[in-house]
Amino acid sequence: MNIEAIEKAYRRQARYYDLYFGALFHRGRKAVIDRIGCRPGEKILEVGVGTGLSLPMYPDDVFVTGIDISPEMLERARRRRERDELDNVTELRLMDAEQMQFADDEFDKVVAMYVVPVVSNPKNLVDEMYRVCKPEGELFIVNHFQSQNPLVGRLEQLISPLSAMIGFRTNLCLDNFIQETDLDVIERSGVNMFGYWTMLQARNIKPPVIEELVSMPASAGYAG
Numbered sequence: 001m002n003i004e005a006i007e008k009a010y011r012r013q014a015r016y017y018d019l020y021f022g023a024l025f026h027r028g029r030k031a032v033i034d035r036i037g038c039r040p041g042e043k044i045l046e047v048g049v050g051t052g053l054s055l056p057m058y059p060d061d062v063f064v065t066g067i068d069i070s071p072e073m074l075e076r077a078r079r080r081r082e083r084d085e086l087d088n089v090t091e092l093r094l095m096d097a098e099q100m101q102f103a104d105d106e107f108d109k110v111v112a113m114y115v116v117p118v119v120s121n122p123k124n125l126v127d128e129m130y131r132v133c134k135p136e137g138e139l140f141i142v143n144h145f146q147s148q149n150p151l152v153g154r155l156e157q158l159i160s161p162l163s164a165m166i167g168f169r170t171n172l173c174l175d176n177f178i179q180e181t182d183l184d185v186i187e188r189s190g191v192n193m194f195g196y197w198t199m200l201q202a203r204n205i206k207p208p209v210i211e212e213l214v215s216m217p218a219s220a221g222y223a224g
């Protein structure tokens, strides 16, 4: 999936997105926001915010930034912010989540809902989510991974060549994803219909930078 294919898919889907995927994915969005346990004043980043279906669910006392690569999806999120007077949504920006224009360590929590199987390179996305998240922050991800049921998994593999057309990969393997991205998963649960989608909560453990290692007493060690 390249950026052009993604933009094209969501240009096409923007108008109908809420109708098809609003209720269907609602419980997963709610599960993530409940799980975040937002604390007053925290800065939350939602990557691939789409039409902003999750935005009204955040508490009033956190600061939410949303980004998306699709101008058509983002425009709908902006309209929702105006219509619902979501003053806690401080920014909605057109931006590639694989190359974010934010400084390091800007956000307390970074969220990706139904985005990982959509982006060109899921590892780049997670690396960027780590980078912009504070060292003690957390990442939250929800989406579908390839089914463990052999029959359903095979079917998902068969329809995977249609990914560019439908706008997401059907055959992303959860174990490979966790291994490749080094996600330090602390919670994993099934959400939405039949628990067919997976929510992941991960700690943002950053290795100490070289200067910190050099200044560390030898006895402290670093096992990372």
Ligand SMILES: C[S@@+](CC[C@H](N)C(=O)[O-])C[C@H]1O[C@@H](n2cnc3c(N)ncnc32)[C@H](O)[C@@H]1O
Binding pocket: 006, 010, 021, 025, 029, 047, 048, 049, 050, 051, 052, 053, 054, 067, 068, 069, 070, 073, 095, 096, 097, 098, 112, 113, 114, 115, 118, 119, 120
């Ligand atoms: C399946 S939709 C999910 C939208 C929303 N998070 C939700 O819960 O309904 C995937 C979204 O990710 C966006 N997206 C895909 N690749 C992206 C990228 N590299 N950077 C930012 N957004 C991206 C798409 O434009 C689309 O709006």
